[in-house]
Amino acid sequence: xxANAGRRLEERQRGFVLWxxxxxxxxxxxxxxxxxxxxxxxxxxxxxxxxxxxxxxxLSSDLGLSREDREEHARRVSYLAKVLxxxxxxxxxxxxxxxxxxxxxxKALIGVQDFVEVYVNxxxxxxxxxxxxxxxxxxxxxxxxxxxxxxxxxxPPVSPQIMINTDTSTPEESxxxxxxxxxxxxxxxxxxxxx
Amino acid sequence: xxANAGRRLEERQRGFVLWxxxxxxxxxxxxxxxxxxxxxxxxxxxxxxxxxxxxxxxLSSDLGLSREDREEHARRVSYLAKVLxxxxxxxxxxxxxxxxxxxxxxKALIGVQDFVEVYVNxxxxxxxxxxxxxxxxxxxxxxxxxxxxxxxxxxPPVSPQIMINTDTSTPEESxxxxxxxxxxxxxxxxxxxxx
Numbered sequence: 001x002x003a004n005a006g007r008r009l010e011e012r013q014r015g016f017v018l019w020x021x022x023x024x025x026x027x028x029x030x031x032x033x034x035x036x037x038x039x040x041x042x043x044x045x046x047x048x049x050x051x052x053x054x055x056x057x058x059l060s061s062d063l064g065l066s067r068e069d070r071e072e073h074a075r076r077v078s079y080l081a082k083v084l085x086x087x088x089x090x091x092x093x094x095x096x097x098x099x100x101x102x103x104x105x106x107k108a109l110i111g112v113q114d115f116v117e118v119y120v121n122x123x124x125x126x127x128x129x130x131x132x133x134x135x136x137x138x139x140x141x142x143x144x145x146x147x148x149x150x151x152x153x154x155x156p157p158v159s160p161q162i163m164i165n166t167d168t169s170t171p172e173e174s175x176x177x178x179x180x181x182x183x184x185x186x187x188x189x190x191x192x193x194x195x
Numbered sequence: 196x197x198a199n200a201g202r203r204l205e206e207r208q209r210g211f212v213l214w215x216x217x218x219x220x221x222x223x224x225x226x227x228x229x230x231x232x233x234x235x236x237x238x239x240x241x242x243x244x245x246x247x248x249x250x251x252x253x254l255s256s257d258l259g260l261s262r263e264d265r266e267e268h269a270r271r272v273s274y275l276a277k278v279l280x281x282x283x284x285x286x287x288x289x290x291x292x293x294x295x296x297x298x299x300x301x302k303a304l305i306g307v308q309d310f311v312e313v314y315v316n317x318x319x320x321x322x323x324x325x326x327x328x329x330x331x332x333x334x335x336x337x338x339x340x341x342x343x344x345x346x347x348x349x350x351p352p353v354s355p356q357i358m359i360n361t362d363t364s365t366p367e368e369s370x371x372x373x374x375x376x377x378x379x380x381x382x383x384x385x386x387x388x389x390x
Contacts, residue, residue, distance in 0.1 A: 046282040058274040059254070062267070072257070079253040080275060087241040089282045 013045065015085035016185065017078075017110050018178075021097045021157060022120030023149045024135055025127035027166040027174065028094040031120060034175040036092055043186055045090050050077055052095035065146035071102050078106035085114045098148045100155045116185075118178065119160035122167050124149050208240065210280035211380065212273075212305050213373075216292045216352060217315030218344045219330055220322035222361040222369065223289040226315060229370040231287055238381055240285050245272055247290035260341035266297050273301035280309045293349045311380075313373065314355035317362050319344050 018035070020028045029051055036047045052073070056063070059076050063069040074097050081091040097103050107115045127149065128136040139147035148154050157163075162181050164174045179186075213230070215223045224246055231242045247268070251258070254271050258264040269292050276286040292298055302310045322344065323331040334342035343349050352358075357376050359369045374381075 048278060048282055059271055062257075076254055076271075080278065083243060083275065084278065084282065087243055087279065087282065087284045089284075 016114040017081045025130045026120040026122040032094040074102035117160040211309040212276045221315045221317040227287045227289040269297035312355045
């Protein structure tokens with residue numbers, strides 16, 4: 001039984017981290033939820049959706065929206081994603097993560113091999129028009145003062161592994177594009193399985 | 196492929212949390228490490244060891260040893276353990292977690308069904324004689340002021356699911372006892388697999 005069990009563990013698929021960064025309203029959470037469903041139902045994977053706002057409640061309730069606090073929040077999320085990845089889970093992080101330095105630190109912590117930076121790109125105009133949580137409107141009225149894209153900066157990725165433009169694509173199209181770009185990663189793992 | 200993949204996910208084993216509480220030096224980390232090895236090698240499980248001191252560096256570097264900070268630390272550890280459990284991973288938490296209220300909150304968050312409280316019990320005398328990190332000596336010299344068992348209280352579990360007495364047992368014996376008491380949990384899962 002020991003040999004079998006050992007092999008069973010070896011055969012398990014490798015986890016990795018899809019780190020989705022982008023402006024509020026760019027479509028991160030929507031695409032993340034669709035991608036999770038697809039990876040679970042079509043690929044039989046364990047997938048954890050680490051949505052910035054949700055994880056904040058569980059892990060970072062002591063943190064605000066200052067640069068320092070956003071960096072610390074990203075650090076905790078990357079720690080969680082790393083632990084999941086080494087246990088075979090795919091983490092989809094949907095987090096504004098506006099600072100390049102945060103994302104670089106996340107990549108370093110998680111490891112280049114397991115870190116996929118996905119830039120969910122839409123113009124500020126598009127995001128503000130969507131305004132799914134009404135935050136842009138609040139920021140324009142001065143009721144919020146830390147809004148990324150309005151008062152706070154957003155530093156776009158310089159060379160993301162995947163870029164999705166949601167200005168013109170539907171969430172379904174964007175998700176198909178995203179999963180398509182993961183094909184070799186998912187396939188390589190499937191091929192390794194029988195050994 | 197979709198049907199297969201879906202079934203594959205269903206067949207996956209359920210995660211749970213072994214929450215090991217006890218005085219510093221009672222043997223939590225030692226037994227946790229041996230149990231991890233056994234569960235991986237003999238049972239083919241994904242196991243994450245959440246050692247209090249280690250997780251502190253990754254997730255709670257902002258926290259100290261006050262009651263409030265210890266409770267917050269335990270809260271973050273339980274959040275992490277919960278996320279792992281729902282992805283099929285067994286978490287072994289090795290954390291003094293001296294306050295009953297912290298452990299009750301962890302149980303509530305993780306869910307009664309997935310939470311196994313393990314009391315690693317040794318007398319203060321035994322723990323102080325072992326003093327693996329030299330902390331008791333420092334506390335007696337007044338160089339540490341928040342030492343559980345010396346200045347800070349330890350509230351033993353009232354009805355732990357598993358109690359291990361390490362005063363007289365070796366770590367190997369204790370681990371065998373622990374794994375033995377998990378047998379029905381591990382077996383039940385193995386039986387569910389073929390369906």
